[in-house]
Amino acid sequence: MKTDSATIPLSARGPRYRMIWRWHFYAGLFCMPFVLWLASTGSIYLFKPQIDHWLERPYDRLTINGPLATPSAQVAAALASEPGTVLNAYELPRTAHSAARVLVGQGSAVHRVYVHPQTLQVLGAVDEDRRFTRMIFRLHGELLLGRGGSMLVELAAS
Numbered sequence: 001m002k003t004d005s006a007t008i009p010l011s012a013r014g015p016r017y018r019m020i021w022r023w024h025f026y027a028g029l030f031c032m033p034f035v036l037w038l039a040s041t042g043s044i045y046l047f048k049p050q051i052d053h054w055l056e057r058p059y060d061r062l063t064i065n066g067p068l069a070t071p072s073a074q075v076a077a078a079l080a081s082e083p084g085t086v087l088n089a090y091e092l093p094r095t096a097h098s099a100a101r102v103l104v105g106q107g108s109a110v111h112r113v114y115v116h117p118q119t120l121q122v123l124g125a126v127d128e129d130r131r132f133t134r135m136i137f138r139l140h141g142e143l144l145l146g147r148g149g150s151m152l153v154e155l156a157a158s
Contacts, residue, residue: 034156041140048133055132059099059114059123068117071100077120078102078113085111099123 044051053060069077075087082104091101099114110128115121128134143149 031156034153037143038140038153038157041136045133045136045140048136051133052131053094056114059101060094060097062097062099062116062118062123064097064118066118069120073120074100074115074117075102077115077122078104081113081122081125082106082111093117103128 071090075090078100079085079087079102085104085106087102088105088110089103091103093100098117100117102113102115104111104113111125112128112131113125114123116123129138138144141150141153143153145152
């Protein structure tokens, strides 16, 4: 007569069976907070372009009436505002009324400088690692713990 394992009492299944299920239970308890955390931060990061656009909206509604300065002049204005830095990247203005985004850096520190494309006025600057979506990225990938946090995330994901 064939028996279904669901009908066999837990006490009759043996210590190895109970050990595996106990390990499975504890592994689930360990992983569940990571799964919830990664689902939450990943859901936020999924909307990175929309969030960045919303947070940077003051730099996308500029009054521009005349010829624009050259990109090299915009970069020079950004470099002058952050002494000792070098050019890392230049992002073209998103619209005809947007500021240029110039990424300047010194060592591993990178700053995003918003430059008015006509007047060359520096409208603002922010440390790239302090931007909201960058913080979400680091929370998602490494729990703000560096390599150790990244290893924990990978272990839980595995």
